[in-house]
Amino acid sequence: VLEPGSRVIIEPGVTLNFTNGGLDPDGKRNIGEIVANGGRLTAIGTAKSPIVLQALSAWTGETVVTFLGTQPDPIRSRLSFAAIRPAGSEAALKRGIAASGSDVSITNNTLQSVETGILTTAASTGKITGNTIVLDSTDSEATGFGIRAIDSRTEISGNRIFGEAIAGYGIRLTRSSCLVDSNQITDTFNSGIRMEFSTGTQLNNNTIVQSRIQ
DSSP: BOOTTOOOETTTTTTTEEEESBTHHHHHHHHSSSESSEEEEEEOOSSOEEEEEEEOOTTTOOOEEEEEESSSSSSSSEEEEEEEEEEEOOOOOEEEEEEESOOOEEEEEEEEEEEEEEETTTOOOOEESSSSEEEEETTTTTEEEEEEEEEEOOOESSEEEOOOOTTEEEEEEEEEEEEEEEEEEEEOEEEEEEEEOOOTEEEEEOOOSSSEHH
């Protein structure tokens, strides 16, 4: 947990394993999840050397990376060029990234086999741009989301979301005022884009294939 005033930097090429505690087979300590509770997380990989955040089979956590609240630090937290995924053929992750009341930059990440890729709530702002999200679901009603925004004011642009014909919604907005621009949504089980009480949202140049828009 990163409390206000704390700062953590994760360098390109670093791999973090997530489980319920203890040591991995190589004797390295695993972690449960990352929570930035007012502290600053700077995790910036590169296209050639991404940061890898992977959940091992024993992990029962809700979310891999969570951003909570506002930061006294004037530089926002950043998560970029990270690969978030289950290790090997493990079950889908429940949620990759969440932000609640936070101004955070989430860019150019790859989220593989997740029930919900990115969730923003409680007046979160910032950017969700250039991410690739591949959904998976063990829910027979396929209610997962590529990007889910509730009471948020976030830029959602240039993301690619793949439903694989088995998982819920591409982008779903509730009581949010977002810029939703140039996203590509393919093969979602439910709506490609769904909006509820989100009249301040702007939709521009989005491509939806084999999905619906509501």
